[in-house]
Amino acid sequence: MGNVLAFCEFSDDGLRTSALANLTFARQAAQAHGGEVIALVMGGGVQGAAAAAAKYAPKVLVVDEPTLAHYLAETYAPIVARLAKEHGATVVCATATSVGKDLMPRVASLLDAGQASDISKLEGKDTFVRPILSGNANSTVQISTPIICVTPRQTEFEPAPELGAAGAVTAAPAGTIDALGATFDRLDAQKSDRPDLGDAKVVVSGGRGMKNGENFKVLEELADLLGAAMGASRAATDAGMVPADWQVGQTGKIVAPKLYFAVAISGAIQHLAGMKGSKTIVAINKNKDEPIFQVADYGIVADWEKAVPELIAEIKKLKASR
Amino acid sequence: MKILVPVKRVPDPTQKAKLKDGHIDLTGASWIVNTFDEYAVETALRLVENGADGTRLPGAEIIVVSIGPDDAAKEIRTCLAMGADRAIHVVATDAEIDSLAVTKVLKGVVEAEKPDLVIMGKQAVDGDANQVGQMLAGKLGWPQATFAATVELAADKQSLLVGREVDGGVEYKRVPLHSVITVDLRIVGSKSVKNGVTPESHAYSGEGARLPSLKGIMAAKKKPMATAKLADYGVEAQPSIKELSVTLPPPRKAGEIVADIPTLVKKLADEAKAL
Numbered sequence: 121m122g123n124v125l126a127f128c129e130f131s132d133d134g135l136r137t138s139a140l141a142n143l144t145f146a147r148q149a150a151q152a153h154g155g156e157v158i159a160l161v162m163g164g165g166v167q168g169a170a171a172a173a174a175k176y177a178p179k180v181l182v183v184d185e186p187t188l189a190h191y192l193a194e195t196y197a198p199i200v201a202r203l204a205k206e207h208g209a210t211v212v213c214a215t216a217t218s219v220g221k222d223l224m225p226r227v228a229s230l231l232d233a234g235q236a237s238d239i240s241k242l243e244g245k246d247t248f249v250r251p252i253l254s255g256n257a258n259s260t261v262q263i264s265t266p267i268i269c270v271t272p273r274q275t276e277f278e279p280a281p282e283l284g285a286a287g288a289v290t291a292a293p294a295g296t297i298d299a300l301g302a303t304f305d306r307l308d309a310q311k312s313d314r315p316d317l318g319d320a321k322v323v324v325s326g327g328r329g330m331k332n333g334e335n336f337k338v339l340e341e342l343a344d345l346l347g348a349a350m351g352a353s354r355a356a357t358d359a360g361m362v363p364a365d366w367q368v369g370q371t372g373k374i375v376a377p378k379l380y381f382a383v384a385i386s387g388a389i390q391h392l393a394g395m396k397g398s399k400t401i402v403a404i405n406k407n408k409d410e411p412i413f414q415v416a417d418y419g420i421v422a423d424w425e426k427a428v429p430e431l432i433a434e435i436k437k438l439k440a441s442r
Numbered sequence: 443m444k445i446l447v448p449v450k451r452v453p454d455p456t457q458k459a460k461l462k463d464g465h466i467d468l469t470g471a472s473w474i475v476n477t478f479d480e481y482a483v484e485t486a487l488r489l490v491e492n493g494a495d496g497t498r499l500p501g502a503e504i505i506v507v508s509i510g511p512d513d514a515a516k517e518i519r520t521c522l523a524m525g526a527d528r529a530i531h532v533v534a535t536d537a538e539i540d541s542l543a544v545t546k547v548l549k550g551v552v553e554a555e556k557p558d559l560v561i562m563g564k565q566a567v568d569g570d571a572n573q574v575g576q577m578l579a580g581k582l583g584w585p586q587a588t589f590a591a592t593v594e595l596a597a598d599k600q601s602l603l604v605g606r607e608v609d610g611g612v613e614y615k616r617v618p619l620h621s622v623i624t625v626d627l628r629i630v631g632s633k634s635v636k637n638g639v640t641p642e643s644h645a646y647s648g649e650g651a652r653l654p655s656l657k658g659i660m661a662a663k664k665k666p667m668a669t670a671k672l673a674d675y676g677v678e679a680q681p682s683i684k685e686l687s688v689t690l691p692p693p694r695k696a697g698e699i700v701a702d703i704p705t706l707v708k709k710l711a712d713e714a715k716a717l
């Protein structure tokens with residue numbers, strides 16, 4: 121018997137979609153361990169987020185403390201580890217976002233727990249499937265430590281539905297907070313009205329063949345027509361054409377939309393690792409021999425300069441006819 | 443400044459994955475230094491040199507440490523040839539270790555060597571775990587700055603401002619010395635590392651980590667490489683994370699080349715129901 125402590129990220133609008141994937145994993149793990157899901161909400165001024173979490177979990181722990189307003193691994197990890205012990209957790213989990221990936225292994229080391237990162241499936245109580253080698257293989261791992269820390273991959277777990285009754289919200293003390301000299305300086309955020317790359321239904325990505333940032337405008341027009349998020353290859357982000365956090369791939373974002381456009385992207389394994397899970401893939405590339413065409417459902421061999429404006433016009437026509 | 447750089451050797455990711463007895467078959471594989479660790483060595487070098495003329499700052503030392511089988515010595519030498527000063531090779535097979543064991547060994551090395559900083563890759567590109575750096579920082583009780591795209595040493599050399607690649611932008615975090623930094627791809631950008639000595643006008647090539655020069659390769663042969671065993675760090679060859687099996691996902695079915703845009707849009711709407 122053991123409980124599952126699920127660290128939940130939130131925004132001003134409530135729990136993040138990514139947190140709902142974590143809660144789905146948490147429910148599966150709680151069933152396997154014969155315990156219950158305890159959602160954990162931490163920060164400064166988080167009562168609203170705690171109430172939102174209560175829609176999804178029978179129990180919610182809330183640590184509300186002004187000095188925790190900005191996430192820092194140094195201050196968060198000891199609290200998560202302590203609460204895990206106090207509340208009989210045998211599994212501690214957070215979605216594999218940039219926060220979850222930063223936090224959970226540190227929690228694991230404080231608990232002497234085995235860590236399963238970026239998992240795609242719960243196979244049994246202590247057994248998980250995780251993609252390795254840029255997604256070219258799936259490894260099944262078994263972890264024998266008494267407590268296990270896990271970061272489930274957002275695209276592999278459906279968002280958890282709400283429960284019938286609201287869970288019980290309990291305040292938990294933060295205890296002594298020590299950032300070990302680390303401080304949050306600032307966040308340079310890219311403001312955008314487009315959906316998050318992680319949970320967009322459609323993604324439009326451009327690569328080195330777009331040549332410069334200005335040229336991405338035509339892809340953004342296509343994206344906005346489809347309500348899509350923008351993505352890019354490493355070559356495009358490294359060249360400074362577009363923001364770094366648009367990068368899709370092994371070391372960028374993992375996406376699995378219904379529809380993915382790869383424009384002027386060759387299809388290196390590291391890029392494929394981030395988008396192979398998409399339902400339908402369209403590739404537009406001038407060179408018919410590129411590896412991207414081996415994963416694309418539909419390929420167009422053409423210059424983007426000609427193909428993309430034509431695509432926009434044709435989609436507008438389709439929309440008008442409906 | 444004394445910097446410890448943990449490095450792992452990994453199978454060259456451009457090789458096709460094949461299986462033998464339910465695990466990845468590595469017979470005859472070619473090996474490389476994990477790309478992110480190569481970037482970590484590069485970062486360490488940039489922090490302790492004047493990039494414009496390549497001179498080392500006084501008191502600088504870069505130590506690489508690797509836990510791996512006998513023949514990992516070759517990849518460790520590559521790091522020495524890039525410019526690291528000495529190496530520690532803790533000999534163990536991959537089956538004997540997991541991330542908890544690696545973390546414990548690295549903690550032992552940090553306690554023995556007392557570096558000012560640990561700089562390492564954010565992820566080993568074979569297991570793609572992205573966890574050892576965070577675990578090491580937790581075990582040491584040191585601050586961490588993961589996924590670093592830029593680092594800037596403060597004028598008093600007592601802290602670093604690290605630009606971290608996070609979902610939704612770049613987060614700037616300040617950490618004091620005695621911290622663990624894990625590096626992301628863009629750390630090898632032409633102006634990503636600032637040490638207050640390299641002139642502002644200097645730009646590195648931006649094409650990844652430096653290649654070892656012929657002189658570097660010759661020098662590396664004479665640089666010290668100490669060998670050790672897991673037991674020297676009180677670690678048993680009893681991993682608590684075990685790989686039961688590996689499977690290869692079915693390849694994605696190759697699709698079709700579509701003649702023109704109107705046909706594409708029609709297929710997306712009617713066949714794929716994606717529009």
Ligand SMILES: Cc1cc2nc3c(=O)[nH]c(=O)nc-3n(C[C@H](O)[C@H](O)[C@H](O)COP(=O)(O)OP(=O)(O)OC[C@H]3O[C@@H](n4cnc5c(N)ncnc54)[C@H](O)[C@@H]3O)c2cc1C
Nearest residue numbers: 327328329353354355369370371372384386391406423424
């Ligand atoms: C450790 C490591 C991690 C990495 N992680 C990632 C990652 O997460 N994500 C990622 O994307 N990459 C990653 N990479 C980089 C990856 O290996 C490739 O270098 C990169 O994906 C290439 O980007 P690209 O396809 O845009 O550029 P290229 O490979 O240069 O391809 C450009 C394409 O544009 C086409 N083209 C040119 N002009 C036109 C035109 N006018 N019309 C149509 N097509 C045109 C060309 O035919 C070509 O196919 C990683 C690499 C390493 C070593």
Ligand SMILES: Nc1ncnc2c1ncn2[C@@H]1O[C@H](COP(=O)(O)O)[C@@H](O)[C@H]1O
Nearest residue numbers: 448449509562563565566571572573574
């Ligand atoms: N066997 C090892 N020896 C030395 N360093 C390692 C080893 N395994 C992992 N590391 C370090 O930990 C980082 C993250 O690895 P991982 O968490 O396995 O993805 C790597 O980039 C290395 O710096």
